[in-house]
Amino acid sequence: MTDASDYTPPKIWSWNKESGGKFASINRPIAGPTHEKELPVGRHPLQLYSLATPNGVKATVMLEELLALGFSGAEYDAWLIKIDGNQFGSGFVAVNPNSKIPALMDRSGPKPVRVFESGAILMHLAEKFGVLLPTDSRRAECLSWLFWQMGSAPYLGGGFGHFYAYAPTKIEYAIDRFAMEVKRQLDVLDRRLAESTYLAGDEYTIADIAVWPWYGGLAKGVLYEAGEFLQVQDYKNLQRWADAVAQRPAVRRGRMVNRTWGDPASQLHERHDASDFETKTQDKLAPAT
Numbered sequence: 495m496t497d498a499s500d501y502t503p504p505k506i507w508s509w510n511k512e513s514g515g516k517f518a519s520i521n522r523p524i525a526g527p528t529h530e531k532e533l534p535v536g537r538h539p540l541q542l543y544s545l546a547t548p549n550g551v552k553a554t555v556m557l558e559e560l561l562a563l564g565f566s567g568a569e570y571d572a573w574l575i576k577i578d579g580n581q582f583g584s585g586f587v588a589v590n591p592n593s594k595i596p597a598l599m600d601r602s603g604p605k606p607v608r609v610f611e612s613g614a615i616l617m618h619l620a621e622k623f624g625v626l627l628p629t630d631s632r633r634a635e636c637l638s639w640l641f642w643q644m645g646s647a648p649y650l651g652g653g654f655g656h657f658y659a660y661a662p663t664k665i666e667y668a669i670d671r672f673a674m675e676v677k678r679q680l681d682v683l684d685r686r687l688a689e690s691t692y693l694a695g696d697e698y699t700i701a702d703i704a705v706w707p708w709y710g711g712l713a714k715g716v717l718y719e720a721g722e723f724l725q726v727q728d729y730k731n732l733q734r735w736a737d738a739v740a741q742r743p744a745v746r747r748g749r750m751v752n753r754t755w756g757d758p759a760s761q762l763h764e765r766h767d768a769s770d771f772e773t774k775t776q777d778k779l780a781p782a783t
Contacts, residue, residue, distance in 0.1 A: 520579055525591065531583030535601075536571030536766055543575045543586060544596035546753035548651070548707035548717070549612040553596040554765070555703050555748030556619050556626070561768070562744045565623050567602060572751045572765040613644045616700040626700050636694035639686075639701035647708055649675045659718045673724065676712075680729050683709055687731035702739055707749070710736035747771060 509523050535541055540557065544550040560568035575581055581593045590597035590610035598615050600607040600622075609618045617640070620627035628636055654672035657665060683705070686693060693701040708717065713729060713736040715721025727733065739745055750762040750771070762770060 520577065520582075525587075525593065526582075527584040527587040528579065528582040529584065531580070531585055533583075533585035533589065533599075534571075534573055535599075536573075538569040538571050538766075539567060539600065539602035540570035541599040541601060542570050542572045542596060543589060543598075544572060544752045545575055545577060546749065546751060547577075547595065548647070548711060549594070550596045550752055551707040551749050552612045552704055553598065553615050554751040555707070555745050556616050556700065558744035558748040558751075559626065559703065559742075560619060560623055563623075563625060565625075568619070568623065569767075570765070574752050574754070574763050576754070611644075613640055613704060616640065616704055620700050626698070626703070628694065628697070628699065632695050632697075632699075636699045636701045639693040640704050642682075643701070643704045643708065646679050650679065650708055650712070654720075655718050658720055658723070677724060680709070680712070680724070680726065680732060683735075684729040684732045687735045692735070698739075698742075702735075706736065706739045706745070710739055714740070 533541075533543060542553055542557070544553055546554070554572060557568055557570050557572075575586060575595050575597075577595070580586065581590075581595065586597065587593055589599055589608045592610060594610070596610075596612055596615060598609040598618070600609060600618070607618075609615050617627065627633065649672060654669070654676045657668040657672060661668070683693075690696070692698050693705060709732065711717035712720065712724070713726045713732050715726060721727070750760055751765045752763065753761045754763055755761070764770075
């Protein structure tokens with residue numbers, strides 16, 4: 495162990511300095527809005543406010559899968575919410591009091607319904623349209639993997655990702671601790687996918703949609719660029735599944751929406767119509783096919 499620290503926690507913690515790291519300027523120990531800002535509303539029944547992080551990709555992939563299945567009621571507007579303080583605007587906080595993306599307003603009924611937390615959005619849409627969530631005995635398996643992801647992602651994102659990629663100081667103990675847990679999670683997935691085509695069985699479900707943006711991205715060396723560090727190529731079944739999901743047309747479209755980094759051809763800053771994927775303007779960049 496090379497990281498020694500003389501830090502002793504005080505009796506009472508106080509917020510008297512920045513935490514450091516990439517997101518230090520927006521970290522704070524209190525909730526609620528910091529400024530007044532109403533959210534835009536488009537013409538479709540579903541209004542998504544998001545960014546193409548792994549949690550945001552879950553929602554856009556789900557919506558694109560629904561449209562691919564022929565559900566016209568799944569048409570949506572996807573508005574960009576950058577994680578630079580915009581998530582603390584009054585309009586966004588009204589949709590998600592936790593100030594995290596994604597957040598959905600379902601305006602298809604007589605009274606708008608807010609849905610926050612990515613897993614809740616997946617369940618809401620699956621139940622609304624009656625697809626991608628089994629109604630027989632497989633439902634329990636599907637929901638088990640969905641909630642597994644919701645419970646495991648903080649170790650991958652807030653734990654390993656933070657200390658490996660974003661923390662201002664590399665702390666050996668923290669990286670080792672979270673790398674061990676992430677490796678265990680990869681093994682959990684690999685063992686499951688050795689016996690099953692998809693996570694809930696032979697059919698693609700919201701469990702796959704939830705897990706793929708996080709662990710599929712990690713398996714392909716995209717997330718945190720940590721593929722070599724974690725030796726992700728060793729998880730053969732996970733690799734097979736990650737490739738299969740990535741090849742789905744709806745997944746290719748969904749991962750582009752609200753994306754503002756990387757190859758410009760992979761970005762669609764906002765999505766208001768299916769034709770946006772073919773229309774190239776300053777704010778709507780066409781995808782590679």
